[in-house]
Amino acid sequence: xxxxxxxxxxxxxxxxxxxxxxxxxxxxxxxxxxxxxxxxxxxxxxxxxxxxxxxxxxxxxxxxxxxxxxxxxxxxxxxxxxxxxxxxxxxxxxxxxxxxxxxxxxxxxxxxxx
Amino acid sequence: xxxxxxxxxxxxxxxxxxxxxxxxxxxxxxxxxxxxxxxxxxxxxxxxxxxxxxxxxxxxxxxxxxxxxxxxxxxxxxxxxxxxxxxxxxxxxxxxxxxxxxxxxxxxxxxxxx
Numbered sequence: 317x318x319x320x321x322x323x324x325x326x327x328x329x330x331x332x333x334x335x336x337x338x339x340x341x342x343x344x345x346x347x348x349x350x351x352x353x354x355x356x357x358x359x360x361x362x363x364x365x366x367x368x369x370x371x372x373x374x375x376x377x378x379x380x381x382x383x384x385x386x387x388x389x390x391x392x393x394x395x396x397x398x399x400x401x402x403x404x405x406x407x408x409x410x411x412x413x414x415x416x417x418x419x420x421x422x423x424x425x426x427x428x429x430x
Numbered sequence: 431x432x433x434x435x436x437x438x439x440x441x442x443x444x445x446x447x448x449x450x451x452x453x454x455x456x457x458x459x460x461x462x463x464x465x466x467x468x469x470x471x472x473x474x475x476x477x478x479x480x481x482x483x484x485x486x487x488x489x490x491x492x493x494x495x496x497x498x499x500x501x502x503x504x505x506x507x508x509x510x511x512x513x514x515x516x517x518x519x520x521x522x523x524x525x526x527x528x529x530x531x532x533x534x535x536x537x538x539x540x541x542x543x544x
Contacts, residue, residue: 322472349531359467359518361535368529407472411533413526416461416480418533419489422472 318343322408322421329398330429336383337393337424339408346370349411350384350391353420356404364406367391395426403428432456436521436536443511443543451506451539453521460525462504463488463533464496466517473520479504511543 319342329335341350352364367375367384374382379399383392391410395402409420434455443449455462460481465473465488475488479498493515495507504523508515518540524533 349526351533353533359538361520361522361533363532366530366532409533411524411526411531415486416524416526417475417478417486417488418461418463418522418524419475420465420473 318410318412318417318419320408320410320419320421322406322424324424325422326425326427328427328429329395331400332397334394334396335398335426337395337406337408337426339391339393339421341389341391341408341410341421343389343410343412345412345414347413350382351409351411352380352382352391352393353407353409354402354404355407355423361407365393398428400428400430402426434521434523434534434536436519436539438539439537441539441541443508443541445512445543447511448507448509449511449541450508451519451521451541452503453505453523453536454503455521455523455534456502457523457534458501458525459523459534460501461523462498463522463524464494464504464506465520465522466490466515467520467538468517476506476519508541511541513543515541516543517541 463478477496521536
């Protein structure tokens, strides 16, 4: 079974500082994607960043970057220079090539303090 | 280009009533998904369809049925609604491709069972 664990139910960060959200997953597959999605109070699901499992280089997208450790099945999200608009719930999700199952973690609520 | 369209946006049902939530995507995606999100919680996978003609159970399938009508449409049916099915329901679609894979979500259906 595909399991995804986000061990931090809530995190807080001061505006302009850096925060890291954790995610671990379990799979026996070798080819997959990893996603981080953001869900603001509007409930819209917004892709923050993606990582292809076959790529060793960690993905970056402006202030967002990941630390992908394939052997450890760990996929953390680092948000630099945090902004008030980053406040949201963040979900990680592995997406398997075989079977195409897409399961999300329980989420981390990120609060940004001004 | 509408993306993923869900109908209805809101629905109130009485216990024991049935209803079908509709989802359609216009991005030629192979895979489609139904999730439920309870207040303050993550997205839990109800059912998914990896490709046209196939459906599989997710994490919380009890009380639901699905139909992959064609490549575009994936419906979710509640045969006999229960208060425990009060939730926000999201439909999503994607395809596993070599680059820039992303899951796209509908706006959600807020269902209340009284």
